[in-house]
Amino acid sequence: MKNRRINWRVATVADARWETSSARTLVLDVPDWPGHLPGQHVDIRLTAEDGYSAQRSYSIASAWSEGGRVELTVQRLADGEVSPYLTDVVEKGDQLELRGPVGGWFVWREKQPAPVLLIGGGSGVVPLMAMIRARGQVRGRQPFRLIYSVRTPEDACYADELRRRVRDDPGLDVHFVYTRKAPEGWPVPPKRIDVATINSHGWPPDFQPDCFVCGPTSFVETAADILVALGHDPTKIRTERFGGA
Structure with a gap:
């Protein structure tokens, strides 16, 4: 995985599927994605028309990748600011602001030999x-x-x-x-x-x-x-x- 500065990117929702009645997986196409390790997460930022923004972190559900596709599984929280939008409103073709990958401690690497x-x-x-x-x-x-x-x-x-x-x-x-x-x-x-x-x-x-x-x-x-x-x-x-x- 290449080391690059973590910047905000505009990701496009390529697909979405329900995992449970309250958890939804979003498949995102992310331009210039540097790849990620299993266990890392991303930040998602939503900005309203009046300029108010809310930001949350979500773990990446997909395996490591050098390509530009990332999967997030989001659990809806009834009182959440971001998760209800991601589970119930976002549709294929919509765009989201994304920053990542973030984190290097809670990760598994294939070279680790232990069970x-x-x-x-x-x-x-x-x-x-x-x-x-x-x-x-x-x-x-x-x-x-x-x-x-x-x-x-x-x-x-x-x-x-x-x-x-x-x-x-x-x-x-x-x-x-x-x-x-x-x-x-x-x-x-x-x-x-x-x-x-x-x-x-x-x-x-x-x-x-x-x-x-x-x-x-x-x-x-x-x-x-x-x-x-x-x-x-x-x-x-x-x-x-x-x-x-």
Whole structure:
């Protein structure tokens, strides 16, 4: 990926699709895009006719790329300034102001040989999905495990793709945690992520995995504390929290 100054660009919406009833993926054509790493994000700026502007950060959902196409999955927040516009108003052909890619710490690089543990809460799965897609793109051999916490089965983004990738991408395992409603026949009742979940479906600390945790602040703090309590190296635990949009 080339190193360039981060400037504002005008991106064009090439396509849009719903992931859930409240989460929408925007496919953007971005001129002179320098490429990105899985885990990075972009800033989106909306400016009203009266000059008022609002800016929010969104994780990139697509794998690394040297081309000019970027995918963002946006979760609508009822009281948000930007997300309702991106989910409910934006149409194909519309233009958005975009700046990025941003961030260099919460990223996965294909040269990292360690096993990877991904823990996502809600829309916190977005940058983790970029990592899964990047691994699939380069046919990475590093074993990946994703623990994905959602309220209900209907709230899970990328559910069909994840099932397909578990089937087709050797070394990828996915475990869902449902906090409010589980699918019929699910072996455990709805619950929040806990020690037993991470101990059973994560990597043992002796494997020294690279851990990436993303979601709401309380979720991230809980998961990170559990990882440390289980004996994982704190320097190999990378976290990212998200707020309003």
